[in-house]
Amino acid sequence: xxxxxxxEVHEPAVLAPMAGVTDRPFRxxxxxxxxxxxxxxxxxxxxxxxxxRKSRQRMxxxxxxxxxxxxxxxxEPDALADAARRNxxxxxxxxxxxxxxxxxxxxxxxxxxxxxxxEPLVARLLEAVVxxxxxxxxxxxxxxRTGWDRDSRNALRIxxxxxxxxxxxxxxxxxxxxxxxxxxAEYETIRDVKSAVRIPVIANGDVDSPQKAREVLDFTRADxxxxxxxxxxxxxxxxxxxxxxxxxRSPAPLSRTxxxxxxxxxxxxxxxxxxxxxxxxxxxxxxxxxxxxxxxAHDARxxxxxxxxxxxxxxxxxxxxxxWVGAAA
Numbered sequence: 001x002x003x004x005x006x007x008e009v010h011e012p013a014v015l016a017p018m019a020g021v022t023d024r025p026f027r028x029x030x031x032x033x034x035x036x037x038x039x040x041x042x043x044x045x046x047x048x049x050x051x052x053r054k055s056r057q058r059m060x061x062x063x064x065x066x067x068x069x070x071x072x073x074x075x076e077p078d079a080l081a082d083a084a085r086r087n088x089x090x091x092x093x094x095x096x097x098x099x100x101x102x103x104x105x106x107x108x109x110x111x112x113x114x115x116x117x118x119e120p121l122v123a124r125l126l127e128a129v130v131x132x133x134x135x136x137x138x139x140x141x142x143x144x145r146t147g148w149d150r151d152s153r154n155a156l157r158i159x160x161x162x163x164x165x166x167x168x169x170x171x172x173x174x175x176x177x178x179x180x181x182x183x184x185a186e187y188e189t190i191r192d193v194k195s196a197v198r199i200p201v202i203a204n205g206d207v208d209s210p211q212k213a214r215e216v217l218d219f220t221r222a223d224x225x226x227x228x229x230x231x232x233x234x235x236x237x238x239x240x241x242x243x244x245x246x247x248x249r250s251p252a253p254l255s256r257t258x259x260x261x262x263x264x265x266x267x268x269x270x271x272x273x274x275x276x277x278x279x280x281x282x283x284x285x286x287x288x289x290x291x292x293x294x295x296x297a298h299d300a301r302x303x304x305x306x307x308x309x310x311x312x313x314x315x316x317x318x319x320x321x322x323x324w325v326g327a328a329a
Contacts, residue, residue, distance in 0.1 A: 002200040002223040004037075004094055004168045005139025007067040009224065011036030013213065013241040016204060016228030017071045017096070017143070019103075020285065024060055025269035029262075030231060031065050034238040036224060038069065039096050039143075042106075045074025045083035057273070059090050067093040071143070073101065075110040077124045081132035088136050094168075095133055097126065099144040099158070102177045113177035116148045122158060126165035139168035143204075146189040149178040159193045159201075167199065171226055174205035181229075190220040202226050208237075210244030217245070233289025236262070256328050260321040263290050267317060271310045280310050287317060294324055 001010045015022060015030040017039035022030075027038035041058050049055060061068045070092035074080035084095045099122065101112030108114075115122055130140045142162045147153035155172055162170050172193055174185030185205025194201040203222035207213050208230035216225055225245075231237055236254055243251045254262070266286065271279040284305055291301035300320050307313035 002169075004067070004141060004200065006137060007094065007139070009036040011238070011242050012217070012224045012245045013207075013238045014202060014224050014226050015039070015231060015238070016226045017041060017069075017098075018228055019101075020282075021232065023057065023270075023273065023282070024062075024064065025266060025273050026235065026286075028064060028269070029235045029266055030238060033236045034242045035227075037067070037094075038064075039071045039094075040069065042071050042073050042098050042101060043083070043087070044111075045072055045076065045080040047079075047083060047086065053278075059087060060273075061091045069094040069096055069141075071096040071098050072129075073098040073106065073111045074125070075115060075121070077121075077128035080125055081128040084129045084132050084138075084140070085136075088133050088138050092138065094139055094141060095129060096141045096143055096171075097129060097167075099142060100171075100173050100177075102145070102180045107177065113145050113148065116145065116154060116158065116177065117152075119154065119157060119161060123161050123165055126162055126167055130166035134166075140166070141169045141171065142167050143171040143173070145173045145175055145177055145179075146186070147176045149176050152176075153189060155189050156192055156196055159197050163197045163199050169200040169202065169223075170197070171202040171204050173226075174203070187216055187220050190216075190222060194221050200224070204228070207241075210241045210250070213241045213245060233286065233292055235266075256325045259293060260318075260325050263293075263321060264314070264318060267310075267314055271314075276310055280307070280313060283310070283313060287313070290317075294320060 011034050014037040015035040019041050030038045043058050070087045099115045106112035146155045172190045174187050190203045200223040202224045203216050203220045204226035207225045207227050213225040270283045287304045291297045294300045307316050
């Protein structure tokens, strides 16, 4: 167990915020399977862009379990602070600041991991957001990378700035911005940060199994492991990782019937939340990952992608999964 402000986090595996993936239906599914935290998709601090349906949905937390975590991105202290206050008013209980996104469209605005090149600005941003939400008792966390590139790894200095600014916890991805998602994550920097600060540290990067989570936590001494891409099409990974880390055991595998019901319920929640057009499109992404469950994954994926309505997509998926369940009977 570790604390973020007034919140106790008892599960050692947490969900990474991922644009286009961690919408409310997926966050709630991950929490159902034991993710200790599940942050929103990244929200810009530019409130002029909040009128779109996508932005409004990213700030919708109806029915989510506590604590509700909202991730914000920005490069202007006052704007980021005001965006944090507004999201607290909308139900955010932890504000997470993104200083790790490597995407060009984000870094070109001097947001995300581009901020690692300006340490004084990092301090001003963090101090402004912490001060903005402190009256509401809302803690602020930071997600970042080891540095801009391998020749300028400055995560240790950033972590010390964060702690001095009042940041309640830090998540560190073991890659630089220039690494994007290629190669292997390195954990030495995470270990160094953990030994240098008193606030909780969450290790991120290439955690894709209970064994890997244990190796990373043993090496870094971090307080939790953040799982991102390994949760695509497998939100139940938090169940297996948590059981291994906390109880030293592997839970009984989910049956094919249980997996079928999980996938179909996820589809229904996507349709209900996003509507017909967006729901159809967003579900295709998840179905591409879920299709790996099936022995004829390529053909199944093609069939599910070809559906031109949510009803047709759901019916096709149900038929394929029912046949998969029946084949094991």
